[in-house]
Amino acid sequence: MSFSQGISGLNAASQALDVIGNNIANSQTVGFKSSSIAFGDIFSGSQVGLGVQVAGINQNFSDAALTQGSSKLDMGIQGNGFFRLVDEAGKISYSRNGQFKLNADGYIINNQNGFLTGYQATGTPPEIQPGASVGPIQIPNDTMPAKATGSGKLVGNLDSGSENVTVTPFDPENKDSYSYSTQVNAYDSLGNKHVINVYYAKTADNEWKVYSNDTTSPKLDGGGKPVFQTADLKFDSSGKMVPADVKIKVEGAGYKGGEALDFELDLAGTSQQAADNETNTASTDGYSTGSMNGYKVSGNGQVVASYSNGKEQLIAQVVLANFTNPGGLSSKGDNSWTETAESGQPVLGTSNSGTLGSLSGGKLEMSNVDLAQEMVNMIVFQRNYQSNSQTIKTQDQLLQTLVSLR
Incomplete structure (x- = not known):
């Protein structure tokens, strides 16, 4: 038997x-x-x-279902891919557990103190540089430096029914010497805010004169009077600006140690219709300094910081790893695996690239x-x-x- x-x-x-x-x-x-x-x-x-x-x-x-996470750094993967982690000894592991937090040095780690890896943004403004190396992701608590205004856009409608201005010369203190005015904010190299006044004076049917002036720190002539930059606008019978690519210079003087403003406002898109004078778009690309308010992980795995000046800045991008044969990975506990000869070597990439799946910030895969x-x-x-x-x-x-x- x-x-x-x-x-x-x-x-x-x-x-x-x-x-x-x-x-x-x-x-x-x-x-x-x-x-x-x-x-x-x-x-x-x-x-x-x-x-x-x-x-x-x-x-x-x-895949398992995604659920709402409890941390801004929680992440969930749908489709192929693993988070790539490295410990203090340099040993690499892979996981689908997206529960992350910051350590005392600002590095993103998991509950086992493994460092989440990705591409760190560098430069001004920070960007992911071509050929950037993969390493631990750090969120620095630095102040965002100011950016001097280098360009701007000013678009609106000018009332074709406005009376022609007959009072000359132009004087911002005399409202009879212009038809309409508006303002644009700009910033110098130190983040000082400048208010730019723009004036429109109708000189004839379908013809306007535009004046700009940095009221915060005006450029002055030899007699101490503000210097205005000018541009001419012409419109066809349908109210379209011709030519369509008119710009007006903005020049100022140095202010509180900052460099003088020197940029152009793009007036393309300005129309002339029998409607009220109005400004639709008044924007410039500069900004003041800002302290970090928080951060988030976007849908493509980018770690983005927000600042008190209302701007956002790229910090890093999370890397995902995929394997030819995930079933060949060796389980090491703590919801992590290491590569083996059977799994093949990892293929690294970002969310939704190649065969990699999608990454969702603020979510967790159960x-x-x-x-x-x-x-x-x-x-x-x-x-x-x-x-x-x-x-x-x-x-x-x-x-x-x-x-x-x-």
Whole structure:
């Protein structure tokens, strides 16, 4: 009599229940990937098998549902890809657990103190440079430096029904010497705010004269009077500006140590219709200094900081890694894996590039364990265990009968 079949069945069923128990225990573990057990039969030169063996334990890397995270640095992946992490010793691992936080030095880490890696933005303004190396991502708590205005746009409508201005010369203190005025804000090299006044004077049908002046720090002539920059606007019978690419200079003097303003306002798109004078767009590209208010992770994995001056600035971009055979990765616990010869080497990239999936900021990927299926599997393998124990009991009874023969 051979008890090997029943014993192997008991061992296999016990290991299967271990796998199921581990899946159930991790049904609420963020980024956990469920496992399943595979069996193979045992033959040894006989048509009658010698039982069953565990052929392997496979992980299911299918997506799980995303849920709302509790941290601004929480991230969830849908599709192919893993977060790339590096520890203080330089050992690299990969994970789908997107629970991240900042350490005392501003680096993004997980709960096991592994550093999240990606491309750090550099330069002014910060950008991801071509060929940038992959390394730990740091969010510096620096002040955003000011940017001097280098260009601007001013678009609106001029009332074709306005009376021609007859009072000359132009004088901003005399409202009869112009038809309409508006303002644009600009900033110098130190972030000082300058108010630019722009005046429009209708000189004839379809013809206007435009004047600009830095009221905060005006450029002065030899007599100490403000110097105005000018431009001429002409419109066709349909109210379109011709030519369409008119610009007006803005020049000022140095202010509180900052460099003098010197840029152009683009007036393209300005119209002349029988409607009120109005400004639709008045903007410049400069800004003052700003302190960091917070940060977020965008949908493409970019880490973006926001500042008190109302501006945002790119800090870094998270890198994802993919493998030819994710099933060949070696599990090291803590929801992380390391590469092996079977998995192949990692292919790095950013969210939604190549075969990589999408990354969502402020979200977490939950466990992909199907509790209902695991409960059914547990019942099945419990019955399997009982059945294998019954074969041992039956063979024991047969052996007892043979021993009892005289």
